[in-house]
Amino acid sequence: MSFSSLPIQQRIPNLVRHCSFQQLKQVHAFLISSSLARHPALPSLCIRRAAELGKTYHAGLIFSSCVSGDPHHILPWNALIRGSVQFGQHDKALNVFANMIQSGLTPNEFTYSDVFSACAALRDYQIGKTTHCRSLKAGLDLIPFVAVSLFNLYSSTETPRPPTASAAAAGVIDARKIFDLISTKSTGLWNKMISVYTRIRDILSARKLFDEMPCRDVVSWNTMLSGYVRAKEVERAKALFDEMPERNVFSWTSMVRALTDTGDLGTARKLFDEMPERNVVSWNCMLSSYTQSGMFKQAMDLFFQMQSLQIPPDGFTFVAALSACAHLGALKIGAWIHFHLIGDLLQFGSIVGTALIEMYAKCGDINSAFRIFIKTAEKDVFCWNVMIKALATHGRAKDALRLFASMSKEEQKLELNDFTFMSVLFACNHGGLVEQGRQIFESMERNFNIKPTMEHYGCLIDLLCRSDRIAEAYQVVKEMPYEPDFMVWGALLGGCRAGNDISLAEKVMESVEEVYDDDGSGVYAIMSNVYAASSRWSEAQKAREKIMDRRIWKTPGSSSVVDASHVGKQRSDLGV
Template identity: 50%
Template sequence: MHSSLEQRISNLLQKCTFTQLKQIHALITTTSLNRDIRISTKTLRRSTEFGGMDYSELLFSQMDEIFPADLLLWNAMIRGYAFNGPYDKCISMHHQMIQRGLKPNNYTYPYLLNSCAQIGIGCHLQGMKMHCQIIKVGFERAPAVSNSLLNFYMYMESSCDYFVLGVRKNEKPSDAQKVFDDMLLKPVQIWNRMIWGCINIGDVESARKLFDNMPERDIVSWNSMISGYAKIGNVEKANELFMQMSEKNVVTWTSMVGAFSNSGDLQTAKRLFLEMPYRNVISWNSMISSYTRHGKFQEALELFVEMHLQGVNPDGFTFVSALSACSNLGALEFGKWIHFYLIRDWCQLGVIVGTALIEMYAKCGDVDRAFKIFIKLGEKDVFCWNVMMKSLAIHGRTRDAIKIFFMMQGRGLKPNEFTFTSALFACNHGGLIEEGRQIFSSMKDLGISPKLEHYGCLVDLLGRNGQVEEAKLLVEGMPFEPDIAVWGALLGGCRVKGDLRLAEEVMERIDELKTNESGVYVLLSNIYASAGQWPKAVNAREKMEDKKIWKRTGCSSVLGVVNI
């Protein structure tokens, strides 16, 4: 009877819900089964599989009174913390085990090492101490333990800016390499993990050595190496391996499409794309995004249409690339069609796609529709707020842009440096001096050091509105050497104020930069002309000719600082 009930409970534990688990716990507590270590361990282990550890801690405290020194229970708890966190409690339980005289076994150490890796650099020494204990008790070659040791060192060494494979900076073999060399069983998956770990930090040379020394390879091995060469831009080597492969899958073909497109060879990338025996959504995304990145926006949209006609369901990455192409082409009607597509499957409209949609409408001139989408979006990240703020400012709705800036902070989001660039841009175009000063000052309060472009925006704002002396003091107090954009902004302020003396001082500093920017000379000539000093105006133009500097129609970097 006891054995039959035990078997039934074991079967139930494998598929029970959390509520049913509590009922099972009540049953074994009110029967003699609570003294069966196997049932207790299975119950405790199952309790850790629901994503939290509060109930497991309650069970453990009760069971520990009955089985005060049973390693099975401790392993179950350590396993639970390793999966659910907090990871430091996993390490803490290890210390308590040692104090109680319990010895960890080959089931304990993998979870401890994985927790050390998850905690990160602060637990590096702790993991190394565990490695010493593992060697002392002879578990270092147990497959589960050696795999966890390998994972631990690969993770830690990459975090510490060591080479994961091959050599450290001091030319000695890395700890991961030592563990790998000592492993008795090295299936192809372990070799692949080492290769990928090396590629992850850009050490493709060491990865190739491993690849060449593999006793057997699978398609993952080949794909990893092709991906590694593509990552460092060595298309020739990637293609060499591609041609050698007897069997290729969709990952192989897609990697090569990406490799050629990243190198700028879109013709070969498209040829391979068309030759692919099977294309999934990632393959289509790779080709569409390649066209978008290289400014082939019309081709990107044509491929998006073809993808739709072939019945391939696009994902968020597809929509972002297509909307970006619409933005750059000003293709509002095409963008509206994509929006209609998204409305039919609204779950596709995450924050990244939503932001791309906002930017598309704004760049195509419909900022009101962009703002409506912004309001409808649920969770919005900082980038989304930045795009909306910048879009409003570009369309002259500078007050609304500043409201967005303060609303964003009211929602608990911390602005980044791009947020401040957009906000200062809005102030500049709206002539909002006080708001600009306030926003610039608040940067330091939020722990953000103003960059050159932030100073340039404020200098331009002050100069445009006649605050030339304040703008000059700001330039003099900058922690950077002013560039042509900053000096140009100050020179623009001199024109507004009619300050010839300061304009000449600024031009002396600009001449020291030995720039070929035509805009500053044209601006200086106009300042002289406005003051009626025609000989000097002509002289400024002649200086341009002497230096062979020609004005480019509609293009100047003098105020480029605000062209964000």
């Protein structure tokens, strides 16, 4: 039988399922004119489709007309809930459900399935739990598709709304209870339960379930493998990898990641080179591992190899490559990546924009860094922090403070963090802006509800010492809620040396000796220099002798020079 020969009541559902909004309005008009809208089944399809298309207002109009005609029919309610879930308006779906309960209607299995899906998407464990109790009383919770939705809710353990870790753990226990009650389990459901265990690092339970599986697919093996990788159980990961009857690119990449996470980049690279196929994630895994391990030359070599094989890079590729350029001081290569590969920043956003800012700033081109900052759309707090720190490093402390003032404005809607204030205090320190530094430090807890850390106190103390306000700095040390470390004592002693304040320096040394450990060579060396600056040679000698007596050795200074010749050929090949 052809589609056109079907009764109109059977053709309309197929039409509505895939129609555009304009076509939907035509179908709805036809239903009204032909009296087919009297029964809520067909209008409910229109409600669902309008909600799926995000046409909330239109869906509400059809819904209102249906409910006013037959307020006790459940179909329009279910349609609006389902459509809202499909479009991602999960809060709206839960609001409709709440109104449905208030109206005295009894939910059915389709209602519960969609409400559980909305709760899972929102990670709303509390509403999900309450709704589960309702479905349990109605005897609908173990209908297969309802149980699967319920399982998906409880298996969403990474929840922002449950207030405690114990609530999330309870979700895992409930997920397992539901899993055990489902009579016919798909392989996908087994995989999901294993994944839940691996996310909370319960590798023993994950492996036990994996071994009990009646049928495994490649996803099952990969899920268990990624669990071992996440738990840093490399030997078990390698054993499972060797057992795998079928490996895909995810399997190989997971094993490479396991090796790089342990610092065994040599074996990781060997395995990477053996991969039968690689995707951009595989390349990024190896590339980012090189940059994180400080192997910037190897990172650039791999990036050029990726380019020669014409592997399309993504944002993560650019971040890793630009980080390597920043540390190598390879400005020309970084600029080449910017202009020839990245081009329009709008397609990559804040993460790549921040990497470019950092690259230009570390390579000495602060003006280009600031231009990138201006062009970067939707700047996150990390992007602002990096730009402030870059300006401070390049001696533009006042520009850094102006940027901080702009960042702090309410319309930016940014949540300032510890690093923000470290960057600003660093700027004040480099610019000698003592009063501004004190005001910003005092505003942290008062205006932004951020408790200063030891590092913030250290930065303030260093700022005061550099400005010859030693007594004030010492008062901060006495009042701060942390035990001073050697960095703080060192800053104070450095200030005493600059201000020739031997009396305070000796008080500081008394405190240092009370909390002495083996990392204090610099403090005794500074104290020796304080005495020497006042021509008190015998005391200077005694301070030096304490270094020897306690076998505290000053680490010799060292410097490194980047040999950029290794990228010469690649640069010329690429026309850089």
